[in-house]
Amino acid sequence: MLIREWIGNSQGHAWRLNHHIADLIPFNLHFHPEYELTLTLGAQGQRHIGSDLESFGECDLALVAPNQPHSWQAPARVDGAAIKLQVVLFRLDWLVALAENGMPELRHLCQWLAQIRQGVVFSSACTQMLAPRLAQLHELTGLKRLTALLDILSELEKDPAARFINGELTQLEPDRRLIRAMSYLQEHYLHSVTLDELAQVAACSVTTLKRLFAQQMKSSFSQELARLRIAHASNLLLSTDRGIDWVASQSGYACLSHFYQQFSERQGQTPSAFRRQSRTQQVAKSN
Template identity: 80%
Template sequence: MLIREWIGNSQGHAWRLNHHVAEHIAFNFHFHPEYELTLTLGAGGQRHIGHDIESITECDLALVAPNQPHSWQAPARSDGAALELQVVLFRLDWLVALTEHGMPELRHLCQWLAQIRQGVVFSPAFTQLLAPRLARLHELTGVKRLIAVLDILSELEKDRAARFIDAQVVQLDPDRRLMKAMAHLQVNYLRAVSLAELAEVAACSVTTLKRLFAQQMKSSFSQEVLRLRIAHACHLLLTTDRGIDWVAMQSGYACLSHFYQQFSARIGQTPSAFRRQAKIRTNATGKPNANRPS
């Protein structure tokens, strides 16, 4: 049962703060288009980000990339103490806009975020340093809260011992054209978005954008679309009982056989097998619960 919840509105900006105090954390695999920075205090359970599953300690800090299925799960403590979560959700396009309109100091942070595939688990030492500032966020209001959030986000890339899920981030000089392209793609990947459209948003040629994907993300436009769409499909497979053909259509695939081919190549099993195994795992760790904090 959720004891109480504080939600801080961004007043027009694409970020928000959720502060939760709970007896336990119920398993609820879900996703959303925002990045999610979650600090967990006093919990002993598991953190699920995509296919990555790891035990969490008394003080845990992780960043989830947009559209990546994820959940935390922890039972009630034997001593009856409450568990606490501080959750910051934010969008890359918001930070890119700030960068372009008077805050160039955020440019390197935007570049760092754009390269993250699934998520980042921060080292225990770094988490202990940042935790007191994160834990107090809900006590702040207005501009003070906004400044604190930006200050905390700017610190994230400094953790050289952080573990990057799925791919190691390569530190490069930031390129605002790639940042704009990635921000646009993360919002529009389910429709027939094209490389030419992204190039127009980024104000560069298609050839230049291809080069930026290859050099700075070690990837390509098509690979990034695939990554985002398959993550969306995984979420639908886990949270609905709808047929595979419906999941494919809702994930941007008009051709069912193409969906099967790409899903199996990336996940290593068919959509049906993925759903079956996920249900077995869910039953072993706890039933999904709508009260689980986002």
């Protein structure tokens, strides 16, 4: 199920550091208004950011833009070793305030962050350079942790081989009516949900809700519903060996042909071809 994360402050600033040690990474598609910088160590799986789905390896670093649905997913390691994640969540307005009140060195970073649409996947060279510093961030305290974080963020924009995930730029602070509609959609997208139903939840007219989707999401109700369902289906294709008809039914599609059509439109290939190609790429990365 897709949920919305509400992130609190950390050490008096609009940022938070989460350090995780886990046996596996479960699929948990979610979104929040903060940027999210995630370092994954010792895992091999799939990374979902917005409309992008890619396999990742033992050392992976990616940045998610605000309000973009995202999830990592990885099975337990064969050798039983732990998977480590270092997750930094921060708000752009916090960095802008610092830049305008005594730290002008951050202005270029703020400009770079503001133009990110869905997210950024960093190169192996950049990831290997920053991984030790990010992995030790939770061991620092006070001013040392803050200055280390700012130093790490400043290095991100210097990666010439970073891959920017394309997509329409969404408004960083959506209308509250749109938030209510999206939160409801993200809880019920596997079931039959209509635009009229969503408008009632948002306490606005259907026409107004259509306008909010178009203006602030650069999308539509049907496109967002398809995006959520296809992301769910993609995870099932890679994490199970069940048939395509089962995947379709578990992803909210009563009509198999409709599932094939929407999947091919969004992923550029059939569900079977997507499963074969993704697993081939995962095996190649592990060798």
